Amino acid sequence: MGIAKRVMPSLSEALPALLGLISLLAALGPASARADEFSEPRRRMVEAQIRARDVRSPLVLSAMEKVPRHLFVPETFRPQAYDDYPLPIGENQTISQPYIVALMTSLLELKGGEKVLEIGTGSGYQAAVLAQIAGEVYSMEILGTLAERARTTLGELGYTNVRVRQGDGYSGWPEEAPFDAIMVTAAPTKVPQPLLDQLKVGGRLVIPVGRYFQDLLVFTRTADGFEKRNVIPVRFVPMTGEVQKSGPGF
Numbered sequence: 721m722g723i724a725k726r727v728m729p730s731l732s733e734a735l736p737a738l739l740g741l742i743s744l745l746a747a748l749g750p751a752s753a754r755a756d757e758f759s760e761p762r763r764r765m766v767e768a769q770i771r772a773r774d775v776r777s778p779l780v781l782s783a784m785e786k787v788p789r790h791l792f793v794p795e796t797f798r799p800q801a802y803d804d805y806p807l808p809i810g811e812n813q814t815i816s817q818p819y820i821v822a823l824m825t826s827l828l829e830l831k832g833g834e835k836v837l838e839i840g841t842g843s844g845y846q847a848a849v850l851a852q853i854a855g856e857v858y859s860m861e862i863l864g865t866l867a868e869r870a871r872t873t874l875g876e877l878g879y880t881n882v883r884v885r886q887g888d889g890y891s892g893w894p895e896e897a898p899f900d901a902i903m904v905t906a907a908p909t910k911v912p913q914p915l916l917d918q919l920k921v922g923g924r925l926v927i928p929v930g931r932y933f934q935d936l937l938v939f940t941r942t943a944d945g946f947e948k949r950n951v952i953p954v955r956f957v958p959m960t961g962e963v964q965k966s967g968p969g970f
């Protein structure tokens with residue numbers, strides 16, 4: 721097959737081009753880092769909703785500019801994915817407003833490479849933002865359908881450093897503790913003690929606490945206890961499960 725021989729390069733001829741293609745794909749990273757038809761609305765979201773409200777961490781701004789939020793919301797809401805409000809994700813749950821995602825991420829003060837726990841996976845969007853900065857993200861979701869969908873979305877986008885577990889986040893993820901940082905994206909009426917226990921010294925827990933309206937609190941673990949800071953009033957869906965049965969706490 722003379723013609724085939726001339727048209728088809730041998731393996732050794734094709735190898736340099738193949739290696740080039742592989743390193744190009746590796747450099748592009750997860751699908752999240754690539755340009756898409758929503759790149760411009762996403763850039764505007766970062767400028768007008770986040771940087772303008774004084775979230776200045778370059779790591780957070782860059783993560784928010786990379787993660788394709790439109791792929792974490794139901795298809796009918798994609799045109800609104802970069803607008804300044806939360807959106808429904810099914811099961812009576814929501815994906816938080818972009819500014820709140822950025823603010824909570826910045827409050828963890830991540831530098832890169834950390835081990836982070838998130839309680840309330842929802843769509844998986846916040847986990848993806850965390851995964852752009854942290855080394856490993858462990859995310860727990862009480863509702864099986866949402867946990868499964870988030871796992872699929874994150875997998876399709878190439879996030880290999882996020883693990884999603886279905887279960888009640890009240891008890892945290894003891895097998896993987898301690899964590900450098902913990903974020904809770906559903907509101908308990910008191911702080912679950914196991915989450916405080918699973919924090920490293922110097923680590924931060926960011927959590928909305930309250931009933932209908934909540935305070936966004938930051939707990940920093942010190943050598944001999946916790947420092948507590950109240951950041952802003954917020955409104956999250958309630959944390960369900962064990963925390964609704966347990967006794968008083970913070």
Ligand SMILES: C[S@@+](CC[C@H](N)C(=O)[O-])C[C@H]1O[C@@H](n2cnc3c(N)ncnc32)[C@H](O)[C@@H]1O
Pocket residue numbers: 809813814815816839840841842843844845846847860861862863866887888889890905906956957958959960961962
């Ligand atoms: C505001 S949504 C989270 C948004 C999510 N972080 C995102 O990026 O889409 C809150 C989520 O917390 C979940 N949740 C509520 N109580 C929980 C619990 N005890 N443990 C784990 N997840 C819980 C809800 O099912 C819901 O999906």
